[in-house]
Amino acid sequence: MRHHMTRLLAVLTLAVFSTGCESFLDVNTDPDAATAVPGDLLLPAALATIQSNRTIEIGPGNAIFVNIWNSNGSTGVFNEPGRYILSSFTVGNSWSAFYGTALRNLTLMREQALEADPVRENVVAQADIMRAYVFWVLTMLWEDIPFTQATDGANFPQPEFDSQETVLRGIVAMLEEAVERADPDGVAGVVGGDLLYDGDMENWIRFANSLRLRTLMFIRNQDPSVDSQIEALLNGPLIREHAHEARFPFFDTPGNENNVWRLNTNFGGFTGAGNGNIYLFAGSDLVDLMNDLDDPRRATYFAFAMNDLSAAGGGGVATDEYHGQRAGVRSWNDARTSAISQNIFRRDWPNRIIPAAEVWFYEAEFRAEQGQLGQAHASYIAGVERALNFFNGQPGAISAGDQTAYLASLPQSFTSTSGALNAIWAQQYIEVFDRAPENWAHWKRTKYPALEVAEQAALGDIIRRYSQATAEAAANPNSNARVGIPLDQPMWFER
């Protein structure tokens, strides 16, 4: 018995040992993750992260900063953008979405394309154009940001912050290089994962040039010497028609819808009467401007007041009146304020980056600044046309008659640069309403319209920037100099 047992134990022990230590321990590969994926698969998540952030994180807040929208206290859960109070979540989530998710994946995608043999030039171009856009967003929100040393942790574990001028000029250079790389006849770039253009490099080139144009318009506020570059760009491929528009799509499919539509749906926020919602309302600066112009887009943008319309005699408003709310007022309790319409808060409302109208307005502004008022006017009209007919075939479409009448009601020529600029900027303020941070940036660049500081504002002036993200501040000593800058301090490009 004893021998049996000893033998049994010896066999058992040997059996266990002989399975081999190294092979036994060789189980440290995650079966639920990949260790390599083609760069093409990295693009969709980067794009979706950018669009989700722009739509719901910075989205309504930026529009509220410049009184395009207003919130009736509903956003007071975490922050109060109407009074320029920021949510630390919005700040942290945005920094991390743009640097931590979008730029990481875009940079890896770029590196893989460069390492491929042959180099996938169009993939590099797509990555660089998107990277340029992300850096543009970052500098619009924070001004000085890590740029030249960003996303290169091996060489720059604690990236230095670059001035906004460096960033903006760097973006221009980055886009220029991307356009040089891009080759519509070359080896295909990312096609299936390209939510913007399905791999159409002609459109990517238009997008890159238009973004370059936009960036130069910001630089020229301080440095008119870039005018020659603008002139050159205006003669090249740009986003001039809706088919060229740079936009992130949303879809009708559940889970793929526009975030703001989802928010309203989750809370049952859509109101049957008046096609409105209970979260987001019109800002008075936008409505007043549109009322002055008798703008037909009001019926597209806004629903009538959410409260009882039958109470028109007792506090309600007549159905053809639009009212906005002054910035900073919250929890108003009257039936006058127009809600944002379900024409806008709909499942597949796209997250637009650069529409055709924006490019035409830049051209109009540039020509007006050059004193070429005739060309300026033509571009201005072309921009307004595209801003109006963008809705053709969509909910809230403006009838052809209304479009024609509106165009006819606008100045039929410009007589002065300042008059031209005011007309152009007014149209741009109306047009850029749904795009963050473009709407906020547009106001900072043009200061049009003249905004009043919000009621009970936390700042002495209109908010200009986000506060420094705490995660970056904790890990990057170079961030320290950026902490504590007053949020109403203008940015470098402002004048």
Added chain:
Amino acid sequence: MMKRLLVVVFALALAAPAVEGQTATFTGTITDARTGAPIPGAQVYIEQLQRGVLTNVDGQFRFPELATGTYEVRIIHIGYRRVTETVTISAGVNTRDFALTQDLIDIDAIVVTGQQIARQAREVSYSISTVTAESLTRARETNFVNALAGKIPGVEISPQSGNLGGSTRITIRGISSLSGDNQPLFIVDGVPISNANIVAGTSQSRLTGAIDVGNRGADINADDIESVTVLKGAAAAALYGQRAKDGVILITTKRGQRIEGQTVTANSSIRVSDPLVLPSFQNEWAQGSAGSYTPTSLNGWGPRIRGQEVENIRGETVNLRAHPNNVRDFYEQGVLTINSFSFSSADDRSDFRLGITRQEESGTLPNSRQSRTSVSLNTGYTLTDRLRARMSGSYSSTDSRGRAVQGGNDPNVLTSIVNALPRTLDIADLRNYRNEDGTQRALGTFTNNPFWVANENVFTTEVGRVLGSTTLEYTPAPWMTITARGGTDFYTENRRNINAVGTVDRMDGLFSLDVIQERQLNFDLLAEARRDLNEDFNLRGILGYNVNTTEVRVQRNLAEVLTVPGLLNFANAGANNPANSSSERRLFGVFGDVTLGFRNYLFFNVTGRNDWSSTLPVENNSYFYPSFNTSFVFSDAFDLGGEIFSYGKLRANYAQVGSDEAPYQLDFRFFPVSSVFGQYGTNVNFPFGGRTAFNATATIPPADLKPQNQVSMELGGEFQFFEGRLGVDLTYYDIRTKDQILSVPVPQSTGFAFNRTNVGEVSNRGIEAALNLNPVRTAQFNWDLDINYTRNRNEVVSLADDLEEIVIQSGFSSLQIKAEPGTALGIYGPGFLRDEDTGLPIINQANGLRQEGPITRLGDVDPKFRLSFNNALSFGDFRLAFLIDWREGGHIFSQTVSTLRSGGLAEETLVNRDGSFIDEGVIVEADGTTRPNDIPVQNMQAFWQQYNQQQIHEGKVFDASNARLREVRFDYQLPRSWLQATPFAQASIGIEGRNLWLFYKKIPHIDPEVGLFGSAANGQGIEWNVLPSARSFGMNLQVRF
């Protein structure tokens, strides 16, 4: 309480062949010399025959068919002095009674140490504490871990909430790992088991819509536990390797005993429970703002309640009046029943115990329930005189429903809804939570009806778990034992979370199903040898080998946009977000343990272990760690034992323990994306427009990773006086955990968020003291008092170069638990802006309000000390036991208190309601000088809202000191004479209660013994809309027959 442990193992050693010859019978009764009461379960052992029996409930023993002759008879019972007498047995019946004297010193005490090895307490060189079955089931808990509270110095037990089946965090000798998991290793009958607390909830977050799903260690049924031994330090744990770095909870289950008349036991409790602490509300002011009424506001800033006619939230005209109990009336009285039966027996060769327990509990939250059925079996058999086999195992099935959603940023967080109810709202009005058309009668546009949440959005869990072990013990020679033990722990947990169609903020409805499987396999092979080298020296050695594998698989799907309301089928969803993950860890280790004893009073022990882990880089995956231990019973060495000073022992040890990395951290990984984040619950799902996507890891994988290393040193002494009526046990320890494996935050502008690396050192130094007193001891009356004192000083010694701090856990709005070199883990967040000279708040001239200042340290996570008083009194057949538990110091952040105040609902917001108030502080003049604040606030609403503003946390952090009556049991042992006509051999009836009286606390409105983050994260000190803890009170009946 401690140190006195019956090791039933020895019962097995009693088997021996019978002796042939003329037969006689030997019987007798064993009694307590002081009280004369019979002692059941005492061992009566005949040395020459190697044969023994246990006494029955009447203290009687009987040896039939003995050969006549002279024998050495030994009587052993825990807590009594051993008696050895020579007895001559002649033909016929021989009767001999023995009276045992209580032995408070218990010189022969045996403790179970690592790997189920029994050792003399005197040779153990580290602090070891044991809680016995009686103490664990005194006022039974569904989570037995809670029953350890206050009973062991150095062990911090932190229940996380009043949720049924909520988790309890155990911290032994402080937080050593910054990575989060500091939970000790759970061992049941020698086999490691899971004590996981896997994150749950729609957001899979411990913060957003967090649901406390409990710690899996709670699946162990308290009625099956014979004892729980806590090994606190690395020295104690060397035999278990790295997983024991945070200590070991060593559970020994009950075995069958050969006690006549104690074959079947039944133990039944019924208790009722209600919230221990609810907020103190004001009942004078209605909802609204600045004194004017708004029907839809959920606060108390409206007009004074005077019976005035107003429109309510539903548009009905009502007279305003207060409903002071509307929050209390939301909660229900919980009922707990525990019925436990055991069937046990033993003979010379075998022992058998079958236990069956059924628990049913309804909670204080409407519609919350938990039930558990446990079946356990423990049986051993002596196959030959050299081979013994044992199998023990249990199956448990636990179902729960209606756990509360806690934290924030989720529409189902119940306490935040309930506490915010206007004082004018009648809770009865909310009970009917549906409109006639079936839709929800919500609280306005943004808030769910709490009864809708409780009844429609029900979170359920189902856990089935099997754990068990098989042991073969072979004794090739009397001095040698070889043990092979294999064990498994396997459980499957299904979690289902529902947000019904029509839920505010989830209007389209959703449900998620998580299936979690964890499987652990463990095999140990041990050879133990004992040899007396000569009269003075003896040697004992152990060689061991261990293999352990742990696999966890999680599969989940979140189904959104439900087409047919109430139909929980994935195909009924507009969007499905499936996700699966898994992890596997394999370890093996070899270890040795050598003890040299000198004259049974001086012992030297050396251990060494080498582990190989699958999770570390191949070149660094092998790591060795030693320990050196010594103990010295100086009272024996110098023959000091006397009536006043009876026993003295000194002990010292030095130990290292290494530990590995989590699985799969070494590769650069790309994860398939199921959704990307969208604020306010608006995530964007993939496939998106038909595209799939991948996201590169945000954590840079480690290069050249080393095992984490813990070095500990412990000094201690045990002293007994007055023949054991006063015992003192003192321990000092110093534990340093170096090369921590941590995800160190890197600037996100590098594109990454973390770098996984070895970093930093944390030290925990502390004192543990146990004082055991027996102040009164007479024939009728006895009083035992154990006092436990714990003081731990945690310090983050260093972090990575350049790193000034690491955020260990973050709450909302810059609320953080941080590690900062030179200090203990603390709670940080923006404080009030303060004047540097006076330290007073700088008041905003414009409105008289305080302002947001920089992020500062707001409090300590750890308490200054813990002190508990454990009393056991007996008077005849009456017994009373109660435990008072005191925690002093440490802080807690309370979102609940903050919300009550900013909402004008807390009682203290009554002060100055009609008038104004000038806050203490300074005004900074234009020239930089200051003057005392003289600007009144606009109203108290403005004051309290700014004081509790979401970005300023200083006003929300409170001293967490508290003292409570944690357990009480009063019982009566029915006299035997009453039972003679019944089938019962023994019966007792008792009343019992838990968590009955919180008589000292500094935080208003809540019990500070709660937490949000569950047991598996370093997030203690943060309370965020956590369900109030419960108190319970009821009856208990125990019978044996």
